[in-house]
Amino acid sequence: MSQTDLDLPSATRTRNVFQTLEIDLRLLGMVGAFVVLCLGFDLATGGLFLTPRNIFYLTVQTVSVAIMATGMVFVIVTRHIDLSVGALLATCSAVMAMTQTQVLPHWLGLGFDHPLTPWLTILVGLLAGTLIGAFHGFLIGYLTIPAFIVTLGGLLVWRNTAWYLTSGKTIGPLDATFQKFGGINGTLGSTGSWVVGLVMTAAALFGLYSARRNKVKHGFAVKPLWAEYVLGGFAASVILGFVATLNAYHVPLRKLQSQFKARGETMPEGFTQAYGIPISVLVLIALAIAMTILARRTRLGRYIFATGGNPDAAELSGINTRMLTVKIFALMGGLCALSAVVASARLTNHSNDIGTLDELRVIAAAVIGGTALAGGVGTIYGAILGALIMQSLQSGMAMVGVDAPLQNIVVGAVLVLAVLIDILYRKRTGSA
Incomplete structure (x- = not known):
C-alpha cells in the first residue's frame, strides 16, 4: 500500500482495497448479513447452530431451493415471474414416483432397485418438467398471456395434478440409488x-x-x-x-x-x-458452474440479459424474444424436475405437500441474491447465497422455537425488505 493510500481516511482506504480486489460490495453485504445471522442463531441456540451436524443438514436442505433459484434468476432477469415452481416440483415428483413404483415394474418388468430404474425415472421427470415449462413459455411468449397469470394458474393446476397422479397417497419408499441424490443417503x-x-x-x-x-x-x-x-x-x-x-x-x-x-x-x-460432501451438493455445484457459464459465456446468456435490460431494443436487434421466453421457462421446468429429484430423494418418498411454499422461497432467494425485479441484473452465485440465507433463517428460527406461521411472516418481511434495499442500493449507485 502506498504512502498516498495511508494518507486517506480509513473508510476511503477500505473502499479502495475492495475496489482493488474487485469485490462486489452488495455481495459483501450479503455475506456479512449471513455471517451475522449464523453467529446470532449460534448464540441463541447455545452453540448448536454452527455444529458440523447442523451445517450438514442446512446444506442438504438448501439444495432443492437453490437449484430452482438459479433458473428463477433468468426468469426474473427477463422481467417475468414464475409462481408455479413448487407445484411443478410436486408434479415432477409424482411423475417420477409413479414411474419407478408402477410404470417401470409393470410396463418394462424392471424390479425394485433395478440398476436402470433411477436413471429412467430421472429422465422421465426431466422430460416432463421441461415440456411443462416450455408450455408455460409458449403461452407467455407467443400468446402474450402475462407470466403472472400463466404461472398462477399453473400453481393450481400442477399442485392438484400431482394429487390426482398419486390419488392423494404418499408413494414410497423410492429406489435406493435414487435416494442417494437426496443427501443423507448419498x-x-x-x-x-x-x-x-x-x-x-x-x-x-x-x-x-x-x-x-x-x-x-x-x-x-x-x-x-x-x-x-x-x-x-x-x-x-x-x-x-x-x-x-x-x-x-x-x-x-x-x-x-x-x-x-x-x-x-x-x-x-x-x-x-x-x-x-452430499451428492446433492455436488449436483448443485455442477449446476452453478454450468448456469454461470451459460449466463456469461454463451449467446443465449447474452440474449437473456440483453432482453431483460431493454426488451424492445433486443427485439429490434433481431433477438427472437418469444422463443427465448420458451427456452427460459423450459429450462425453469427442467430445474424444477431436478429439484424434485433432490427433494423426494431426501424424503425417501413422494408426499402431497412436497414443494409447498417453495414459490416464496425461490423468488426470495433470487431477489435477496441481487436479481432485480426490474430485469436485466442477476447472478447465479447470488441466488445460491440467497437460498442459503433463507434456509439458515428458517432453520435458525425453528431451532429457537419460533412457530411455523411466524417463520413465514418473517420470511415474507425479509423478502419485502430485500426488495427495498435493492431499490435504495441501485438508486444510490445509479444503476436503477
Missing part, C-alpha cells in the same frame, strides 16, 4: 470429499490464474499480485474449510452397527465414518 465419505475439495481448490486457483493471464494477453488492467493471493487464499480456505466441517460430522454409531449387521459382519472396535 455422500462421498471423508476421502472422496477431500479429493473433491482439492480438485475444486485447484480449479478455483487455476480460474484466477487464467483470468489474469487473459487480461494481460489482451492488454487489460489487472489486480496487483497481493490481491490475487488474497482472493486465492480466501477461496481455498472456504472450500477446504467447508469440506473439513462436513467431514467432522460422523455417521451415528447405531446406524454403523446396523449396516455391519445387515452385511453379516462385526463392526471393528472404535470404527468411525464421516458423511462428507
Whole structure:
C-alpha cells in the first residue's frame, strides 16, 4: 500500500482495497448479513447452530431451493415471474414416483432397485418438467398471456395434478440409488470429499490464474499480485474449510452397527465414518458452474440479459424474444424436475405437500441474491447465497422455537425488505 493510500481516511482506504480486489460490495453485504445471522442463531441456540451436524443438514436442505433459484434468476432477469415452481416440483415428483413404483415394474418388468430404474425415472421427470415449462413459455411468449397469470394458474393446476397422479397417497419408499441424490443417503465419505475439495481448490486457483493471464494477453488492467493471493487464499480456505466441517460430522454409531449387521459382519472396535460432501451438493455445484457459464459465456446468456435490460431494443436487434421466453421457462421446468429429484430423494418418498411454499422461497432467494425485479441484473452465485440465507433463517428460527406461521411472516418481511434495499442500493449507485 502506498504512502498516498495511508494518507486517506480509513473508510476511503477500505473502499479502495475492495475496489482493488474487485469485490462486489452488495455481495459483501450479503455475506456479512449471513455471517451475522449464523453467529446470532449460534448464540441463541447455545452453540448448536454452527455444529458440523447442523451445517450438514442446512446444506442438504438448501439444495432443492437453490437449484430452482438459479433458473428463477433468468426468469426474473427477463422481467417475468414464475409462481408455479413448487407445484411443478410436486408434479415432477409424482411423475417420477409413479414411474419407478408402477410404470417401470409393470410396463418394462424392471424390479425394485433395478440398476436402470433411477436413471429412467430421472429422465422421465426431466422430460416432463421441461415440456411443462416450455408450455408455460409458449403461452407467455407467443400468446402474450402475462407470466403472472400463466404461472398462477399453473400453481393450481400442477399442485392438484400431482394429487390426482398419486390419488392423494404418499408413494414410497423410492429406489435406493435414487435416494442417494437426496443427501443423507448419498455422500462421498471423508476421502472422496477431500479429493473433491482439492480438485475444486485447484480449479478455483487455476480460474484466477487464467483470468489474469487473459487480461494481460489482451492488454487489460489487472489486480496487483497481493490481491490475487488474497482472493486465492480466501477461496481455498472456504472450500477446504467447508469440506473439513462436513467431514467432522460422523455417521451415528447405531446406524454403523446396523449396516455391519445387515452385511453379516462385526463392526471393528472404535470404527468411525464421516458423511462428507452430499451428492446433492455436488449436483448443485455442477449446476452453478454450468448456469454461470451459460449466463456469461454463451449467446443465449447474452440474449437473456440483453432482453431483460431493454426488451424492445433486443427485439429490434433481431433477438427472437418469444422463443427465448420458451427456452427460459423450459429450462425453469427442467430445474424444477431436478429439484424434485433432490427433494423426494431426501424424503425417501413422494408426499402431497412436497414443494409447498417453495414459490416464496425461490423468488426470495433470487431477489435477496441481487436479481432485480426490474430485469436485466442477476447472478447465479447470488441466488445460491440467497437460498442459503433463507434456509439458515428458517432453520435458525425453528431451532429457537419460533412457530411455523411466524417463520413465514418473517420470511415474507425479509423478502419485502430485500426488495427495498435493492431499490435504495441501485438508486444510490445509479444503476436503477
